[in-house]
Amino acid sequence: xxxxxxxxxxxxxxxxxxxxxxxxxxxxxNKGFEIxxxxxxxxxxxxxxxxxxxxxxKPFYNELCSYLSSGPIVVMELSRENxxxxxxxxxxxxxxxxxxxxxxxxxxxxxxxxxxxxxxxSLENAKIELDxxxxx
Numbered sequence: 001x002x003x004x005x006x007x008x009x010x011x012x013x014x015x016x017x018x019x020x021x022x023x024x025x026x027x028x029x030n031k032g033f034e035i036x037x038x039x040x041x042x043x044x045x046x047x048x049x050x051x052x053x054x055x056x057x058k059p060f061y062n063e064l065c066s067y068l069s070s071g072p073i074v075v076m077e078l079s080r081e082n083x084x085x086x087x088x089x090x091x092x093x094x095x096x097x098x099x100x101x102x103x104x105x106x107x108x109x110x111x112x113x114x115x116x117x118x119x120x121x122s123l124e125n126a127k128i129e130l131d132x133x134x135x136x
Contacts, residue, residue, distance in 0.1 A: 003081045003082055004079055004080065004081055004083070005068070005079065005080070005082060005083035005084055005123060005126070006036065006077055006078065006079045006083060006126060006127075006130060007077075007078050007079075007083040007084045007087045007119060007120045007126040007130075008075065008076070008077065008078075008118075008119065008120045008129040008133065009028065009075075009076045009078050009117060009118065009119050010068075010073050010074070010076075010089060010117065010118035010119075011024050011025075011073060011074040011076070011089070011116065011117060012061055012067070012068065012114070012115070012116055012117060012118060012126070013067065013070050013071035013072065013073060013114075014109075014110055014114035014115075014116055015108055015116040015117065016040070016071060016072050016073060016074060017071055018033050018108075019112075020108055020116070021040075021074045021126065023108075024104060024108065024116065024117065025038075025074075027090065027104055027107075028076075028078055028087075028090070031080075031086065031090050032080050032081075032086075033078040033079065033080045033083065033086070033087070034078065034079050034080060035076050035077070035078060036077040036078070036079050037076065037077040037079075037134055038074060038075065038076040038078050039074070039075055040072055040073070040074050040131075041072065041073060041133075042069075042071065042072045042073070043068065043069050043073065044069055044120070045065055045066060045069045048064070048065035048066075048068040048069040049065045049130055050132070051068070051129070052064050052065055052068070054125070055119060063113060067114070068118075069115055075133045075134075076080070077130055077134060083126075084119075084122060084123055084126055085119055087119040087120070088119055088121065089103075090103060090104055091103060091104050091105055091117050091119050092104060092105040092106050092109075093105065094112060094115060095109075095111075095112040095115070096108075096109030096110065096111065096112070096115055096116075098126070104116060104117050105117065112136055
């Protein structure tokens with residue numbers, strides 16, 4: 001294991017509401033991820049706005065923040081070789097309709113907004129996002 005990385009994964013409100021967190025965690029474990037840390041939390045809209053600040057100028061920003069703060073979420077620190085890229089592959093396309101068979105969003109996602117999981121899109125963002133939830 002020479003290129004072990006950490007990445008953030010969030011099991012979003014739609015999946016927690018449907019009680020899918022154990023199944024989704026198992027998907028990660030089956031793909032060689034180790035769950036280093038995890039916690040179930042309910043964040044405020046303000047915290048969601050801070051977390052998604054990178055999307056502030058996008059038209060979907062407000063809905064995204066409202067949605068992430070709409071119910072409990074499970075935040076996890078995942079690690080494995082090439083964790084960021086491998087997590088992106090496992091999650092699938094943002095829109096579940098476009099996601100490949102076998103991906104988490106294809107299996108569990110309901111819509112482009114309620115797509116069950118979030119994952120960091122770069123090593124740099126993974127560090128920022130992990131610090132956001134786990135640095136205390």
